[in-house]
Amino acid sequence: MRVPIDWLKEFVKINVPPEALAKKLTLAGLEAIVAEDAKVIAVDILPNRGDCESILGAAREVSAILKTRLIKKPFRVVESKEKIKLTVEVKEKKLCPRYMARVIGGVVVADSPEWLKKRLLLAGIRPVNNIVDITNYLLIELGQPMHAFDAEKISKIIVRQAKHGEKIITLDGLERILDEESLLISDPLKPIAIAGIMGGLDSSVMPGTKKIILESAFFEPASIVKSSKKIKLRTEASMRFEKRVDFDMVEEALDRAAALISGIAGGVVLKGKIDVKAKPQKNKTIALRNERIKNILGVNINRKESAAILKLLGFKIKKETKDKIIVEVPSWRAGDVEREIDLIEEIARIYGFDKINETMPEIKAKTFESSHNRIRKVREILLGCGLFEVQTFSMVAPLMAEAGAINISNPMAQEESVMRTSLIYSLLRVLSHNLRHQASKVNIFEVGKVYSTEKIPDEKNVLSGLIAGGDADFYKLKGMVESLLQEFTHDYKLESYIGKHFHPGKSASIIAQLKIIGKFGAIHPDLFKNIEVYAFEIDLDRLLALNKPNKFYKPLPKYPKVERDLAMFVPQGVASQIILETIKRGDLVESVEIFDIYKNSQAYRISFRDKNKTLTDEEVSVSFENIQKELENSLKVQIRK
Amino acid sequence: MVERIRAIENEALENITNAKSLSDIDDAQIRYLGKKGLLTELMRNLKILPEEERRNFGKALNETKIKIEGLIASRKAQFSAQLTQNKINSEVLDITLPGKFIKRGKLHPITQVMDEMIGIFIRMGFSIAEGPDIETEYYNFEALNIPKYHPSRDMWSTLWINNELLLRTHTSPVQIRVMEKQKPPLAIIAPGRVYRRDSDVTHSPVFHQLEGLLVDKKITFGDLKGTLSYFLRQVFGKEKKVRFRPSYFPFTEPSAEVDVECVLCNGAGCRLCKNTGWLEILGSGMVDPNVFKFVGYNSEKFSGYAFGMGIERIAMLKFGIDDIRLFFENDLRFLEQF
Numbered sequence: 005m006r007v008p009i010d011w012l013k014e015f016v017k018i019n020v021p022p023e024a025l026a027k028k029l030t031l032a033g034l035e036a037i038v039a040e041d042a043k044v045i046a047v048d049i050l051p052n053r054g055d056c057e058s059i060l061g062a063a064r065e066v067s068a069i070l071k072t073r074l075i076k077k078p079f080r081v082v083e084s085k086e087k088i089k090l091t092v093e094v095k096e097k098k099l100c101p102r103y104m105a106r107v108i109g110g111v112v113v114a115d116s117p118e119w120l121k122k123r124l125l126l127a128g129i130r131p132v133n134n135i136v137d138i139t140n141y142l143l144i145e146l147g148q149p150m151h152a153f154d155a156e157k158i159s160k161i162i163v164r165q166a167k168h169g170e171k172i173i174t175l176d177g178l179e180r181i182l183d184e185e186s187l188l189i190s191d192p193l194k195p196i197a198i199a200g201i202m203g204g205l206d207s208s209v210m211p212g213t214k215k216i217i218l219e220s221a222f223f224e225p226a227s228i229v230k231s232s233k234k235i236k237l238r239t240e241a242s243m244r245f246e247k248r249v250d251f252d253m254v255e256e257a258l259d260r261a262a263a264l265i266s267g268i269a270g271g272v273v274l275k276g277k278i279d280v281k282a283k284p285q286k287n288k289t290i291a292l293r294n295e296r297i298k299n300i301l302g303v304n305i306n307r308k309e310s311a312a313i314l315k316l317l318g319f320k321i322k323k324e325t326k327d328k329i330i331v332e333v334p335s336w337r338a339g340d341v342e343r344e345i346d347l348i349e350e351i352a353r354i355y356g357f358d359k360i361n362e363t364m365p366e367i368k369a370k371t372f373e374s375s376h377n378r379i380r381k382v383r384e385i386l387l388g389c390g391l392f393e394v395q396t397f398s399m400v401a402p403l404m405a406e407a408g409a410i411n412i413s414n415p416m417a418q419e420e421s422v423m424r425t426s427l428i429y430s431l432l433r434v435l436s437h438n439l440r441h442q443a444s445k446v447n448i449f450e451v452g453k454v455y456s457t458e459k460i461p462d463e464k465n466v467l468s469g470l471i472a473g474g475d476a477d478f479y480k481l482k483g484m485v486e487s488l489l490q491e492f493t494h495d496y497k498l499e500s501y502i503g504k505h506f507h508p509g510k511s512a513s514i515i516a517q518l519k520i521i522g523k524f525g526a527i528h529p530d531l532f533k534n535i536e537v538y539a540f541e542i543d544l545d546r547l548l549a550l551n552k553p554n555k556f557y558k559p560l561p562k563y564p565k566v567e568r569d570l571a572m573f574v575p576q577g578v579a580s581q582i583i584l585e586t587i588k589r590g591d592l593v594e595s596v597e598i599f600d601i602y603k604n605s606q607a608y609r610i611s612f613r614d615k616n617k618t619l620t621d622e623e624v625s626v627s628f629e630n631i632q633k634e635l636e637n638s639l640k641v642q643i644r645k
Numbered sequence: 646m647v648e649r650i651r652a653i654e655n656e657a658l659e660n661i662t663n664a665k666s667l668s669d670i671d672d673a674q675i676r677y678l679g680k681k682g683l684l685t686e687l688m689r690n691l692k693i694l695p696e697e698e699r700r701n702f703g704k705a706l707n708e709t710k711i712k713i714e715g716l717i718a719s720r721k722a723q724f725s726a727q728l729t730q731n732k733i734n735s736e737v738l739d740i741t742l743p744g745k746f747i748k749r750g751k752l753h754p755i756t757q758v759m760d761e762m763i764g765i766f767i768r769m770g771f772s773i774a775e776g777p778d779i780e781t782e783y784y785n786f787e788a789l790n791i792p793k794y795h796p797s798r799d800m801w802s803t804l805w806i807n808n809e810l811l812l813r814t815h816t817s818p819v820q821i822r823v824m825e826k827q828k829p830p831l832a833i834i835a836p837g838r839v840y841r842r843d844s845d846v847t848h849s850p851v852f853h854q855l856e857g858l859l860v861d862k863k864i865t866f867g868d869l870k871g872t873l874s875y876f877l878r879q880v881f882g883k884e885k886k887v888r889f890r891p892s893y894f895p896f897t898e899p900s901a902e903v904d905v906e907c908v909l910c911n912g913a914g915c916r917l918c919k920n921t922g923w924l925e926i927l928g929s930g931m932v933d934p935n936v937f938k939f940v941g942y943n944s945e946k947f948s949g950y951a952f953g954m955g956i957e958r959i960a961m962l963k964f965g966i967d968d969i970r971l972f973f974e975n976d977l978r979f980l981e982q983f
């Protein structure tokens with residue numbers, strides 16, 4: 005809210021410069037900055053502090069913070085002899101516990117005087133005409149929204165629920181279609197205003213209007229929230245009703261408006277006023293224990309000091325005993341001060357948060373493990389493989405998710421309207437972005453959630469990555485995936501994978517503990533055309549659940565190994581895994597690895613070792629020859645001699 | 646005889662001193678000390694001399710031999726040092742040529758900042774708790790003391806799935822989920838993704854938060870101040886001032902916004918801090934008794950504090966990033982910088 009300083013000074017004595025005032029307000033919970041050549045203080049009012057949404061409200065805070073006096077503004081309503089004749093029927097007493105009105109005749113609708121226009125402009129309100137401006141002026145000054153109707157157009161005022169489909173053209177010229185959620189001000193024939201939000205165009209004050217009905221009411225906050233949400237219209241008025249206006253200010257504001265109108269627009273205030281009120285509201289009283297202040301804030305603020313702070317804020321001290329005080333809440337704080345803790349907060353913020361000493365709590369809670377450390381390890385391994393971590397949105401375009409994915413009912417954009425079911429599309433988007441920006445090689449991964457299509461909410465942690473460009477190929481990817489897997493288990497199997505997203509001849513699924521825990525391979529050319537992309541997606545929850553067996557030390561070998569190389573032509577369809585397994589079954593074989601591949605020629609290096617003695621050449625040759633025979637006979641490979 | 650020794654000695658010393666290379670020295674060694682060397686020859690002649698002469702002559706011969714050996718050793722050392730030096734001189738590299746990198750990837754800056762923060766709280770004794778991204782209205786709002794038709798709901802622009810389900814707007818629902826399951830004392834942090842219906846250079850529909858909750862007997866606002874000041878000084882530097890400012894959150898009371906001295910101007914006032922000298926970093930407060938009521942904790946017996954902060958905002962301040970969208974664009978030229 006924009007608070008013109010001169011205006012504020014009419015309500016409270018200010019003994020510090022604007023900058024200092026802004027700082028003090030900020031430290032008391034009203035974030036403030038000085039604006040417009042120090043003519044205005046712009047204050048961010050917290051959502052629970054509707055009572056501050058006015059010059060008077062700001063003045064109350066300033067008075068408590070600076071410990072200076074509030075100033076009362078005197079006024080007098082001069083009434084004519086003619087009596088008010090207006091019937092008001094409130095059908096919804098719960099939603100409108102107080103409805104007041106006055107009637108003013110003989111007004112001349114014209115431009116407002118300059119001083120009034122200037123103030124409104126400083127406060128950020130556009131002047132319209134003197135009647136509307138005066139209601140706006142008091143809205144800003146006292147925080148009570150009021151509305152003026154053209155009295156000639158209204159025979160009776162009824163406050164009621166709107167009917168489904170009922171229509172009204174509001175002041176802004178738009179037709180609004182209403183339903184039961186909205187409260188209406190109506191005459192016997194048709195709606196004349198949407199209660200607390202905006203008046204109707206038909207009954208509005210125009211140049212030429214002579215007689216007006218001035219409305220000042222209290223509408224139940226929740227009802228205004230509902231109504232305003234439903235018709236998607238929020239105004240200065242509705243915003244204040246939502247945050248609850250001061251029940252006791254309804255009357256004062258009405259009288260102030262009547263006095264100002266007759267002074268400025270030359271009207272005659274008819275005798276008497278309408279006040280349809282549900283049972284009078286009593287101010288709440290709350291007990292505040294000294295002990296409790298200390299237990300919550302950690303600082304000793306004595307009873308006298310707390311009482312003094314509360315009094316400055318307009319609370320009344322009803323009773324004081326040794327260990328507590330009984331406090332009465334002023335009408336304007338009925339919305340946000342209801343409990344002892346609310347009073348403690350008031351005391352803390354005026355006492356000053358900066359005066360509360362910092363202490364370090366002793367943390368006695370038992371600690372527990374989470375997957376965080378294990379996920380960190382996964383990330384580290386992939387960084388070591390040269391992959392960069394990315395973070396992409398959890399929402400994607402419908403085309404990028406499986407059928408039946410969870411939809412967002414109010415998305416910001418179509419491409420963020422569905423919860424993702426895989427990370428691969430998101431990574432491909434990152435790839436495209438980087439290729440567009442001249443990257444020649446893209447190596448990335450993401451750890452993130454995917455969202456089930458079957459059950460809500462069912463969320464899985466997934467690990468996905470891709471490599472493209474440079475020396476990216478299937479085996480490089482496979483190496484990365486396996487070096488990751490082997491940190492968790494050696495007990496897994498790879499099988500050919502035919503399924504979504506992947507090239508059917510260049511993909512594998514990872515099977516561990518009888519479940520598919522992931523897949524990897526070339527991305528299907530249908531999905532990404534310009535460049536070969538190799539990707540993996542692993543169910544992270546399942547991966548982390550794999551328990552790596554305990555590590556047991558094996559004594560280091562005492563005797564040397566003997567190496568022999570074996571080159572062969574491998575017929576189509578013989579998997580190298582079979583060859584490796586065959587070789588491993590050979591006598592004295594300790595290990596075997598492939599060290600060269602060219603077309604269908606493969607070269608294997610075999611290590612032989614006896615753990616009890618140094619091997620002789622003859623012993624190795626016997627086994628080596630047996631292996632060759634076995635390969636030739638059972639696998640039909642052709643050994644290159 | 647002695648003259649003969651002197652002559653050999655002089656010649657040898659001169660030869661060795663003037664040697665041009667290691668092989669000259671080797672030649673000299675053979676010429677004088679070798680099996681058929683001049684001194685060796687004389688040595689052999691010793692036996693035939695009479696006793697008296699043999700002693701004098703032997704002594705002189707020995708002295709000469711030691712002299713020559715000594716000179717040979719020192720000249721050899723000189724040449725070998727020279728050789729090493731020559732080798733070194735011929736092997737000077739251009740150390741400004743690029744190294745052969747084993748190219749490692751890098752963690753996303755958000756993860757880096759998140760991990761740093763998690764580490765600080767873990768060392769204090771907090772444990773990590775988690776909750777779903779897709780939340781119920783109850784956990785995201787209701788149980789956090791944010792009633793349905795209350796203006797405070799406007800503090801969070803929400804992405805909805807349907808009437809009951811939504812994308813959590815903060816990590817605070819994790820507080821409720823944990824308290825429903827566990828009794829105090831409790832010390833948890835909840836890092837995770839959150840969602841808002843907002844998008845501009847400082848707001849992203851997807852971003853990350855870190856939530857914290859401590860509940861025990863006699864936890865005070867002073868404890869909240871102590872914990873968060875310590876934390877923020879760890880993150881932003883020991884010399885930074887920290888400020889607590891009254892605020893409002895439905896689930897805490899009293900509530901405090903926590904500011905850190907501006908990272909750019911150190912409090913003098915600049916564009917980044919809108920001339921206030923302070924940067925708003927996190928929201929916090931004492932757990933509202935209504936929240937305890939929802940989870941069945943006795944607020945007369947227990948008290949606690951809670952806090953929450955946006956990771957992107959802190960990362961932006963730490964790294965001087967001015968557009969939040971860069972985090973989710975994942976341009977490698979951006980990611981490589983962290």
Ligand SMILES: [Zn+2]
Nearest residue numbers: 907910915918
């Ligand atoms: Zn600054």
